[in-house]
Amino acid sequence: xxxxxxxEDRYEKxxxxxxxxxxxxxxxxxxxxxxxxxxxDDLENCRNILHTAxxxxxxxxxxxxxxxxxxxxxxxxxxxxxxxxxxPYRDELIISSKAGYKMWNGPYGDFGxxxxxxxxxxxxxKRMGLDYVDIFYHHRPDPNTSLxxxxxxxxxxxxxxxxxxxxxxxxxxxxxxxxxxxxNRLGTPCLIHQxxxxxxxxxxxxxxxxxxxxxxxxxxxxxxxxxxLLTNKYLKGIPKDSRAASHRGNGAIEEDVVTEExxxxxxxxxxxxxKRGQNVAxxxxxxxxxxxxxxxxxxxxxxxxxxxxxxxxxxNIEFTEAELQEINSILG
Ligand SMILES: NC(=O)c1ccc[n+]([C@@H]2O[C@H](COP(=O)([O-])OP(=O)(O)OC[C@H]3O[C@@H](n4cnc5c(N)ncnc54)[C@H](OP(=O)(O)O)[C@@H]3O)[C@@H](O)[C@H]2O)c1
Numbered sequence: 001x002x003x004x005x006x007x008e009d010r011y012e013k014x015x016x017x018x019x020x021x022x023x024x025x026x027x028x029x030x031x032x033x034x035x036x037x038x039x040x041d042d043l044e045n046c047r048n049i050l051h052t053a054x055x056x057x058x059x060x061x062x063x064x065x066x067x068x069x070x071x072x073x074x075x076x077x078x079x080x081x082x083x084x085x086x087x088p089y090r091d092e093l094i095i096s097s098k099a100g101y102k103m104w105n106g107p108y109g110d111f112g113x114x115x116x117x118x119x120x121x122x123x124x125x126k127r128m129g130l131d132y133v134d135i136f137y138h139h140r141p142d143p144n145t146s147l148x149x150x151x152x153x154x155x156x157x158x159x160x161x162x163x164x165x166x167x168x169x170x171x172x173x174x175x176x177x178x179x180x181x182x183x184n185r186l187g188t189p190c191l192i193h194q195x196x197x198x199x200x201x202x203x204x205x206x207x208x209x210x211x212x213x214x215x216x217x218x219x220x221x222x223x224x225x226x227x228x229l230l231t232n233k234y235l236k237g238i239p240k241d242s243r244a245a246s247h248r249g250n251g252a253i254e255e256d257v258v259t260e261e262x263x264x265x266x267x268x269x270x271x272x273x274x275k276r277g278q279n280v281a282x283x284x285x286x287x288x289x290x291x292x293x294x295x296x297x298x299x300x301x302x303x304x305x306x307x308x309x310x311x312x313x314x315x316n317i318e319f320t321e322a323e324l325q326e327i328n329s330i331l332g
Pocket of ligand 1: 031032033034035036062063139169170194221222223224225226227228229231232233241242243244281298299300301302303305306307309310
């Protein structure tokens with residue numbers, strides 16, 4: 001039984017940007033299911049997060065084979081909620097998955113072989129109850145498999161109709177340029193790159209954004225709030241219900257990342273944000289979206305309220321030169 005009726009004015013609430021040179025547009029804010037959608041998480045909270053996202057015009061949900069815990073669980077949670085609430089809206093959604101990190105034991109359970117990637121996408125489709133994903137990513141570079149094999153497999157998935165578009169994640173600028181070339185030669189252009197990018201991690205500014213901009217490839221940064229550090233949440237210590245305190249594993253931040261040095265920067269950033277009519281989380285998202293080579297920014301949330309809060313960034317994504325300089329001097 002379908003109980004969910006999405007908000008009718010959802011598309012008026014969101015702005016959409018074209019993804020590189022492609023025909024497809026993404027919402028300025030997209031939702032990732034890396035954490036908070038595992039077996040250990042409350043299903044009704046997961047449902048509320050997805051409803052809040054779609055009701056606000058977020059048409060893009062990002063997953064991967066290993067999201068959970070345990071690995072695979074986020075795709076299962078998504079599959080259940082998709083079946084119950086979102087099936088009628090499949091054509092309004094961009095759903096992505098990835099493979100690259102360890103998913104099963106043995107030599108075929110990670111990295112970038114054709115053997116691994118083909119099996120992994122088949123498993124992901126089954127867990128999510130989908131016929132195809134909109135975007136399939138190679139999740140991280142594989143130093144031991146040729147780009148011809150890995151990119152050739154992405155091309156194969158598109159030709160088989162199991163993915164509409166393909167992308168890469170965490171490839172550096174040189175690896176990205178090489179992957180783009182191979183994909184172009186195969187006739188399946190690279191749609192998008194998913195790098196880690198936040199005020200605290202700016203490596204993409206040293207070459208990657210230029211490669212993407214020059215080649216008409218979109219960009220969707222992940223962990224734009226540095227997993228919650230770039231919010232008000234840790235200003236008075238580490239709350240019990242925070243990601244840093246929950247020891248979720250699989251790359252989630254731990255307490256030792258919440259240093260005095262970081263928090264003192266966040267406090268200063270927050271003061272500047274207030275002058276802009278924002279909080280630090282909203283400013284951190286706007287700051288990424290100021291660059292038009294960025295297609296969308298990929299957030300995670302543990303509660304629907306966080307998403308509602310973050311979405312308010314959209315009313316101010318412009319920065320003055322003085323604000324940008326102040327941010328740079330705070331970040332040091
Ligand atoms: N390609 C890759 O290798 C890769 C790697 C990592 C992530 N990703 C993708 O990127 C997505 C986002 O990553 P992320 O979850 O690390 O992003 P993030 O947005 O930097 O961090 C999300 C966390 O920040 C806190 N938060 C979010 N909005 C808030 C707000 N308005 N006020 C206060 N706190 C707020 C919440 O922490 P609490 O949970 O503590 O409440 C939330 O869980 C993932 O879901 C995944 O799709 C991709």
